[in-house]
Amino acid sequence: MPRPVRFNVNPKDFSDRGINEIEMPEGHMGEGFFATSFDKVVGLARKNSIWPLPFATSCCGIEFMATMGSHYDLARFGSERVGFSPRQCDLLMVMGTIAKKMGPVVRQVYLQMAEPRWVMAVGACASSGGIFDTYSVLQGIDQVVPVDVYVPGCPPRPEAIIDGVLKIQDLIHNESLRRRHSDQYKHLLETYGIQ
């Protein structure tokens, strides 16, 4: 006879407050197991355990440090472990101005990352060159690597960086398993000269 559990006997109704509740995927449930198809849950698992690579060059890097601090904690979205080795990371966050001298380095770091990989351009300088329309600054990192999310701002507030990470999480959640092998993706990489 299972012990009667007494918790949440008066559940509150939050439907009027616009709180997002994730619905359970369709599947077959039984005693102690839940069977569903892989592509429905892999997005959920991936998006809440991103390992970002903070490629911080300038001022936006300091705002990233503030985002990782305890006031604006990025770790509560699953990005607790920031890594500096491209082989181990999923999300390349390019924060700060990328000069022409640094462009090949960004490209090399991107090439070393394993699929699936996402790129976030944080700040005006990484998105489009920012206020520096000069001979030595790359006008946006999308000249060298394909970018998924752009976060504008100079520097963007920590809330904006978190919003960017949430958008990446949406992309990851909805991404199909076959996307990296599709013709469209291959064509995208070819336009950047990446095999």
Next chain:
Amino acid sequence: MPEQANIVLPEGSLEKQTTRLNLGPTHPATHGVFQNILEMDGERIIKAESTVGYIHRAFEKLAERRPLYQITTLTDRLNYCSAPLNNMGWHMTCEKLLDVKTPKRVDYLRVIIMELSRISDHLICNSIVGVDTGAYTGFLYVMQYRELIYEIYEEVCGSRLTTNMGRIGGFERNFSNTAFQKIEQFLQEFPKVWKEFENLFMRNRIFIERTKGTGAISAERALNYSFTGPNLRAAGIDYDVRVHAPYSSYEDFDFIIPVGTTGDNYDRFMVRGEEVWQSLSIIRQAYEKVQSFKGQDAEIYHADAPEYYLPAKADVYTKMEALIYHFKIVMGETEIPVGEVYHSIEGANGELGFYLVSDGGRTPYRLHFRRPCFIYYQAYEEIVSNTMLSDAIITLSSLNLIAGEMDA
């Protein structure tokens, strides 16, 4: 290999040839982008070759295109950990060229902001030295108070990091009561936190073993390399621009300059730590001086220089001269007098100088930033040769190299 022909392995080395290690532009976050190619004999570095320029943004060429007040946004991005300091330095350079005198209250408000940004920069530097030795907690603890400093900046100018604070002749608006409240809150709460941070490191055996004796530079070499700021003071020379050439009424304040002896990492850490205490004392004195202005005097927040500071809107709508000045300033047609001026302030890393050459016309003819980080990074190759790799990493973070200031 031909490049190794002139590198001689030291006596008693177990290696047959040197290894090349690339301490590349992508560091673990915080430090910034500069590259060092190290020739190593096992764990010992024989020779280091530095490469900078990975974030060269051509500030000096950009500045030739912009009127004086638009260059403030460029100065923010020099040493971005203490952006208001750079802004104030630039405003003082313009005031020197344009011959504008600021009233005392403006000077004292500027001193509060400058010392807050100095504290903010030293907080980052010392806590990153802690992170590099493995002590991550101090960094998180101290970032909380940097957020309070950012809130003070937001009250004054609206922005957290790249502040573009102040105008030529003063500030854009008077400090609000909330700003003064937050400054008071900072003055009350921060000393306890800093004391706790220092207790973690100052007499910690592990920290002292790692930082004492490593990364040392003698006073003669430091002077020859044109070091300034806390790095020079740690080597024993008490040169501080706030005392040598006082600007913004620093002569009215009472503070001491901490000086080290050997110029190693531990001395630099201690000098910066003590400078935070001195800055707190200066802010307290400046706050009391500002509170002592009463009535009409408490409303002054800018100098009376209508050609360079936007006149009040009520005057613009009623008086002719104010309208003309407003038009000229907004359209960027105010003419700067011909001349050249060099002004320097004590930035968080050393003497931050601005050399401004003007030939009349709207924009400067030539603007050169004397950037302390660029100048003392040259000495890294000499400091680090013949030391261990782990000491070199700590030296890198204790010298407080900000890439934005280095490459400009």
Next chain:
Amino acid sequence: MSISRDHIKEKLNTQFGDGIVSWNDASDILTLEVKPDLNLKVLTFLYDEPSLRFQFLTDLTGIHFPDKTGAEIGVIYHVHNLKENIRLRVKIFVPIQKPDVYTATGLFSGANWMERETFDFYGINFIGHPNLKRVLNVDEMDYHPLRKEYPLEDQTRIDKDDEMFGR
């Protein structure tokens, strides 16, 4: 300060005579212009002379005046006497066809990268410099960007339309 500007002027005038092209006493720092091949001698004299002792190099930078034919490129030194707290500005000008200047790295180690930066921006050839390469720009760059004839923006970019940006 115990060294007056007149004392500095007198010492330098007696030592160098007509090597000094002009004095400017009106600006905030005493400025002098010397003939280009005398720059190292003047700096060494300022360093060694017991009553002058300008032993701290604050800044070294370049400037380009395209209209002054024969003396287009300038190098400007700011030196500082820390004990007496007095600064001095020394300028030299060289023609753009042959911008040769003696290096100050033997005297001040801090001049090493400052001269590399000036070479990178203006193309001045510092004679005797141990490692005269570009320091801030990419090594393959073939022009010297801060000269007045070159524009600020990168001319090879395709996405930004100059007309829309008001240039």
